[in-house]
Amino acid sequence: xxxxxxxxxxxxxxxxxxxxxxxxxxxxxxxxxxxxxxxxxxxxxxxxxxxxxxxxxxxxxxxxxxxxxxxxxxxxxxxxxxxxxxxxxxxxxxxxxxxxxxxxxxxxxxxxxxxxxxxxxxxxxxxxxxxxxxxxxxxxxxxxxxxxxxxxxxxxxxxxxxxxxxxxxxxxxxxxxxxxxxxxxxxxxxxxxxxxxxxxx
Ligand SMILES: Cc1cc2nc3c(=O)[nH]c(=O)nc-3n(C[C@H](O)[C@H](O)[C@H](O)COP(=O)(O)O)c2cc1C
Numbered sequence: 001x002x003x004x005x006x007x008x009x010x011x012x013x014x015x016x017x018x019x020x021x022x023x024x025x026x027x028x029x030x031x032x033x034x035x036x037x038x039x040x041x042x043x044x045x046x047x048x049x050x051x052x053x054x055x056x057x058x059x060x061x062x063x064x065x066x067x068x069x070x071x072x073x074x075x076x077x078x079x080x081x082x083x084x085x086x087x088x089x090x091x092x093x094x095x096x097x098x099x100x101x102x103x104x105x106x107x108x109x110x111x112x113x114x115x116x117x118x119x120x121x122x123x124x125x126x127x128x129x130x131x132x133x134x135x136x137x138x139x140x141x142x143x144x145x146x147x148x149x150x151x152x153x154x155x156x157x158x159x160x161x162x163x164x165x166x167x168x169x170x171x172x173x174x175x176x177x178x179x180x181x182x183x184x185x186x187x188x189x190x191x192x193x194x195x196x197x198x199x200x201x
Contacts, residue, residue, distance in 0.1 A: 013154070016152040016153055016154045016155075017036040017152060017153045018036070018038075018074060018150045018151070018152050018153075019034060019035075019036065019074075019075055019083060019150070019151045019152060019153060019155075019156060020034070020035045020036065020038040020052075020072050020073065020074065021033070021034060021035075021072070021073040021075065021082065021083075021086050021112060021115070022034075022035045022038070022052060022054065022060055022064075022070050022071070022072055022073075023060070023070065023071045023073070023097070023102075023109055023110040023111070023112070024060055024063035024064045024067050024069060024070040024071070024109055024110070025063060025067060025104070025108055025109055025110055026062075026063045026066035026067040027066070029063060029066075029091075030063070030091070030095065030097050030110050031059050031060050031063055031090075031091025031095070031096050031097070032060055032086050032091065032096055032097065032110065033054070033058055033059075033060045033086055033087070033091075034083055034086045034087040035052060035053075035054065036153055037052065037053035037054075037132065038050065038051070038052045038053075038072060039051050041136060047138070048119075048138070048139040048142070049136055049137065049138060049139070050072060050119060050121055050136075050137050050139060051134060051135070051136055051137075052070065052072070052134070052135050052137070053129075053132040053133070053134050053135075054132065054133050054135065055131060055132060055133075055175060055179060056128075056131070056132075056133055056179075056182065057175070057178055057179070058090065059090045059091035059092045060091060061133055063091075064123065064135060065126075065133075067108060067109075068122065068123045068200055069107040069108060069109055069120075069121060069122050069123060069137075070109055070121050070123070070135070070137065071105055071107075071109035071110065071111055071118055071119065071120050071121065072118065072119040072121060073111075073112050073115040073116075073117070073118045073119075074115060074116040074117045074118075074150045074151070075115055075116055075150065075151040076115070076116045076146055076147075076148040076149070076150070076151060077148060077149045077150070077151050077152075077155055078148070078151075079114070079115070079116075079151055080151060080155065080156055080159040082100065082112070082114075082115075083151070083156050084164065085099055085100060087168065087171070088167060088171070097110050100112055100113075100114070101113040101114060105118075105120040105141065106120060106140065106141060107120050107121070107122055107140060109121075113145075114145070114146070115145050115146070116144070116145060116146055116148060116150055116151075117142065117143060117144045117145060118142065118143055118145065119139045119141075119142040120139065120140050120141040120142065121137035121138065121139055121140065122137055122138050122140055123135045123136070123137045123200050124136055124137065124138055124199065124200055125197050125198065125199055125200060126197070126198050126200050127195055127196065127197045127198070128186075128195075128196070129186055129195060130179075130182045130183040130184075130185060130186025130187065131179035131180070131182045131183040131186070
């Protein structure tokens, strides 16, 4: 019988989440990452809000905290190469925007010139939840850049070669080892330290 975790992981593969590229810039520093923990967080079309969950150890989290803003991008199903650029390494050691054409948004975020659509977001609330920091952000502008279907997580795994799959798994395993104590600490202190949602502006 499959273990509880294997079974949950395989059931979650029944859904195919869209891939987001989250970018941000603070001073001279810029960067971005691949994320699936991104969701629309409002049903009010006149006041769109997005919610993003970013791991505290990622450089992009640092940039978002410093700038109070980020851009979200959906990719087309042909743009899997962009995923390798933003999923591997950290922006602490490499300028991930150097190899892609980008411009700057009104909020100062790097905007990928080639994508399916982008959303320029200003953070208004932040919640530290141990292994993730959650950001609620107003969408100040958004644009569809090209036609096509959004790139989804399973398209990425299907396109990956053996080395890329090994690297994705190694990065994920390393993140789990690093982040598990942060999650446990957050969880064990929830009663004396309930989740704090901070207004950021
Ligand atoms: C399919 C996929 C989904 C991911 N989703 C997230 C996510 O939702 N949040 C997050 O913080 N990292 C996520 N990551 C990991 C980051 O993209 C990755 O660790 C990145 O290199 C961090 O870059 P940075 O240190 O330059 O910010 C995901 C990676 C992959 C491959």
